[in-house]
Amino acid sequence: MSIDYIQMILRPMLDGTKMTLFLFFIVICTSLPLGLLLTFAARTRFKPLTWLIQLYITVMRGTPLLLQLLFICFGLPLIPVVGDYLVLDRFVAACTGFILNYAAYFAEIFRGGLLAVDRGQFEAAQVLGLNKWQTMTRIIMPQMFRVSLPAVANETITLVKDTALLYAVAVPELLHYAQTAVNRDFTTLPYFIAGLIYLAITLVLTAILKRIERRYQYQ
Incomplete structure (x- = not known):
């Protein structure tokens, strides 16, 4: 194949790469804080909320992401009565599906990181006179993030590859x-x-994430 042919097909593919990266940044910037919120909301004493969050996480992690995308794009408009109000732009629908799916995975990752923090850290914070907010933000959460970071990094790399599922819902x-x-x-x-x-994107992202991991290891 000639250089001219490669340049010809590369232009639209680079435009598609912009869409891929745009989705990636939207999902990662939204699903991470949402996953963290779900982790702490699931620890509330209000049991119905805890059960609802656990059900949500179970459904999101137990069904294929592709099925979720297809349901949001093509299934929601078919729901009787309210379907007409649930017609979404394809990209918006895809973002919604990705965010809901990855928030569930990140919630479980953060839960594992939270459980890994020694119970004595909470007791030590009480001895120091820290309130609950100070305990969580200054002592517990930094340790939780350090433990969770490798798993978060793996999911982040997976997200880059999963963006290819946009093809199934006709997003260019x-x-x-x-x-x-x-x-x-x-x-x-x-x-x-x-x-x-895809390989170039994941290599760059992997290098950035490894640097962040090394930085946290020495804190």
């Missing part, structure tokens, strides 16, 4: 343009280029 991202080029030109080169782009 990187894989969409690669598939279009393959169907049009009968060559697998666009797949190879798409793979290199």
Whole structure:
């Protein structure tokens, strides 16, 4: 294949990469705080709320992300009476599905990190005269984040690859343009280029996350 052909297919694929990265940043910036909120909300003494959150996490983690995306995009509008009010833009629907799914995973990761913090840390904070807010923000949460960081990093890398599921709901991202080029030109080169782009994104992200992990290890 000529350089001109590579440049021709690379332009739309880079546009698709922008959509991929846009979704990634929206989801990671939204699902992380939502997952943290769910972790602490699940510890409330109000049992109905705890049960509701546990049910939500179970459903999100127990069903495929692709199924969730299809339901939000194509299933919600079919619900009787209220379906007409639940028609969402494809990208908005995809963002919603990704955020809800990853928030559930991050909630479980943070819960594991919270359980890993020694109970004596709470008692020591009480001895020092710290209130609950100070205990959580100054003592418990930094340790929880340190324990949770490797698992959060793994989920973050997985999110980059999962963005390819946008193709299934007709959102024009990187894989969409690669598939279009393959169907049009009968060559697998666009797949190879798409793979290199995904690999480059994950390598850069992995390097950033490892640097953050090393920084937390020495704190």
